[in-house]
Amino acid sequence: MGQRSADKQGCCGAPIILQRAGELAEPVLRQQLAGLHPTLTVIAGYHMGWCDVDGKPTAARAGKGVCLALAVLAAEAVGASEEVALAGAAAVELVHVFTHMHDDIMDGDEQRRGRVSAWKAFGVGPTLLAGDAVLTAALRGLVEVGGQPGTRAIAEVLEMCEQLGFGQAQDLEFEQRPLLGPDAVDVAGYLAMAAAKTGALYAGASAVGAILAEASGQTVAALASAGRHLGLLAQIVDDVNGIWGDVKLTGKSIFSDLANRKKTLPVIAAVSSDRAVSRRLVELLSQPAGPEDDLEKLAALIAEAGGLDAAIAEAERHYCYVLDDLSRVVMPPGVRRELGELIEFIRHRRG
Amino acid sequence: MGQRSADKQGCCGAPIILQRAGELAEPVLRQQLAGLHPTLTVIAGYHMGWCDVDGKPTAARAGKGVCLALAVLAAEAVGASEEVALAGAAAVELVHVFTHMHDDIMDGDEQRRGRVSAWKAFGVGPTLLAGDAVLTAALRGLVEVGGQPGTRAIAEVLEMCEQLGFGQAQDLEFEQRPLLGPDAVDVAGYLAMAAAKTGALYAGASAVGAILAEASGQTVAALASAGRHLGLLAQIVDDVNGIWGDVKLTGKSIFSDLANRKKTLPVIAAVSSDRAVSRRLVELLSQPAGPEDDLEKLAALIAEAGGLDAAIAEAERHYCYVLDDLSRVVMPPGVRRELGELIEFIRHRRG
Numbered sequence: 117m118g119q120r121s122a123d124k125q126g127c128c129g130a131p132i133i134l135q136r137a138g139e140l141a142e143p144v145l146r147q148q149l150a151g152l153h154p155t156l157t158v159i160a161g162y163h164m165g166w167c168d169v170d171g172k173p174t175a176a177r178a179g180k181g182v183c184l185a186l187a188v189l190a191a192e193a194v195g196a197s198e199e200v201a202l203a204g205a206a207a208v209e210l211v212h213v214f215t216h217m218h219d220d221i222m223d224g225d226e227q228r229r230g231r232v233s234a235w236k237a238f239g240v241g242p243t244l245l246a247g248d249a250v251l252t253a254a255l256r257g258l259v260e261v262g263g264q265p266g267t268r269a270i271a272e273v274l275e276m277c278e279q280l281g282f283g284q285a286q287d288l289e290f291e292q293r294p295l296l297g298p299d300a301v302d303v304a305g306y307l308a309m310a311a312a313k314t315g316a317l318y319a320g321a322s323a324v325g326a327i328l329a330e331a332s333g334q335t336v337a338a339l340a341s342a343g344r345h346l347g348l349l350a351q352i353v354d355d356v357n358g359i360w361g362d363v364k365l366t367g368k369s370i371f372s373d374l375a376n377r378k379k380t381l382p383v384i385a386a387v388s389s390d391r392a393v394s395r396r397l398v399e400l401l402s403q404p405a406g407p408e409d410d411l412e413k414l415a416a417l418i419a420e421a422g423g424l425d426a427a428i429a430e431a432e433r434h435y436c437y438v439l440d441d442l443s444r445v446v447m448p449p450g451v452r453r454e455l456g457e458l459i460e461f462i463r464h465r466r467g
Numbered sequence: 468m469g470q471r472s473a474d475k476q477g478c479c480g481a482p483i484i485l486q487r488a489g490e491l492a493e494p495v496l497r498q499q500l501a502g503l504h505p506t507l508t509v510i511a512g513y514h515m516g517w518c519d520v521d522g523k524p525t526a527a528r529a530g531k532g533v534c535l536a537l538a539v540l541a542a543e544a545v546g547a548s549e550e551v552a553l554a555g556a557a558a559v560e561l562v563h564v565f566t567h568m569h570d571d572i573m574d575g576d577e578q579r580r581g582r583v584s585a586w587k588a589f590g591v592g593p594t595l596l597a598g599d600a601v602l603t604a605a606l607r608g609l610v611e612v613g614g615q616p617g618t619r620a621i622a623e624v625l626e627m628c629e630q631l632g633f634g635q636a637q638d639l640e641f642e643q644r645p646l647l648g649p650d651a652v653d654v655a656g657y658l659a660m661a662a663a664k665t666g667a668l669y670a671g672a673s674a675v676g677a678i679l680a681e682a683s684g685q686t687v688a689a690l691a692s693a694g695r696h697l698g699l700l701a702q703i704v705d706d707v708n709g710i711w712g713d714v715k716l717t718g719k720s721i722f723s724d725l726a727n728r729k730k731t732l733p734v735i736a737a738v739s740s741d742r743a744v745s746r747r748l749v750e751l752l753s754q755p756a757g758p759e760d761d762l763e764k765l766a767a768l769i770a771e772a773g774g775l776d777a778a779i780a781e782a783e784r785h786y787c788y789v790l791d792d793l794s795r796v797v798m799p800p801g802v803r804r805e806l807g808e809l810i811e812f813i814r815h816r817r818g
Binding site: 151152153155156218221222223240241242244245248249251252253255256259262266267270271274275277278281282284285286288289 | 618632
């Protein structure tokens, strides 16, 4: 997927916008979560990477903050200041946090960004409740904006939440479906699910930034569409990294997606190809996961069956859609450059 | 707690307003839940008592619908029609449903209204997600109201959600605290928790009905305060029924609150009394629950230690506050009579 450009980037190769949006939003995020019941503040803070299980501040890394960056850049694209996007950026980021907290419970994921996940550290009940409280805090922050943009932003975030729930339900349902046959998950089904998950999240972040900046409906729609395709790109890159990525960067156990028999795009594409190797792959993946699984061999077979190439081609298709959508929005050159850096970062990341 | 009047009541002694509000809101509730992912529609519908685990319609009884009735009566108190309250009534009812679905997971409650609870039937993950989707649907319904009343109603419901989360966090925390000593839960702590749970729910229902009817701030505050005290009354009656109620009406396993060592008001009042029997009670309740527990004897000891009398006195105190708050609101006599019937129903119910 090409070479990453080293200029105009912050530490660790991440674009400056992630740092800028993160620093802008952090005080707001901290303030909103500080208003919860103290037990829930610690759980949410732990999940955010701000503290350990006892609530003591840590230097653990937080999430990348792509939602924050997208909301800020969408507002700036329309000529507004970064502060205009702030409440919307924080709201979408907190919705993102809420879904992660709940998804980790549903998926039984015991790791998140290289640490024990919140439900594993604090229990299912308290983490479930902390997730609910984070969602409420997200929306309350937007209520304070007030006026027509505030109300439109709430409607947008709630529509996003509905899609996220729909996508997660599809994802849970995929687990029950076979790898082959009429009930199998196909590439189109996978893309619909990913559009409702990461797609809806990035679309919502972009739309909310533009809405708070009082952009026209056409501009909101173009930025939201770019966000949706960027989300699909990000999800596919994530799937690829889940199999062939750098485990030091993903923070997940090595090959955990394969060990969990997750129906990611490379797997779906590989098993549905007509190469001989895909039949062998279906046989191996149909067996229950076990400690004697040769996950490295599985990864090689998926690539051999064309799963890696198909995933990269699909990712590049959405990359082109992102650029196409953005070409339809008139924006200051500096904002377009920062958006470009963010997109390339997502496209090329290995963890 | 006195004799229940038999006139002006619907079937099973329930006041007509519950049936009226229920029939008004049911099509809206069904429509909102029908828009979810099909799996989540079935889980929510099962929880509502509308269908079995396979989604087939059933005649199982739904919740009482006190939130719906309070929202409708609050709007009517201000001279508006029942339709004005509808979106608010449905929103608060769905928030109620969402909290029940999640609370049952957190509390490990395997029964709800005489049936297996949703998480026990469908699993923790899908039920957690269905609860999230119900909350989102609740708020989306209010967004459609639009205008100043719609925005104020969303703010009110979100404030209610925040309190509900706070109260549930206190409730979970109570489980970890001892029965006696400086860290014990006292009556004041219990009342703060109950005010944030059922109190906030009924306050929110009343406030939202009045807000959508464009009532003055003073009237909204008085109706919300009446709702809060009615919620406290309802919670205490629930606690009493959990120990001495009619199991055919509560739909819970007999003495389940005692078997779960729940720190309900009768228990808290009983163990903190200075009667000799309360020391014996603390000893018995401090032992882990087991199949050889004599729960009937525990119930008798709690009454002997004054737990029942203290709970009834506290309930009656909140009953007086409800009447006092309502006396400050000018409303049509028919609405006041229906409110009175609802309050007496809550005060005297045995299940």
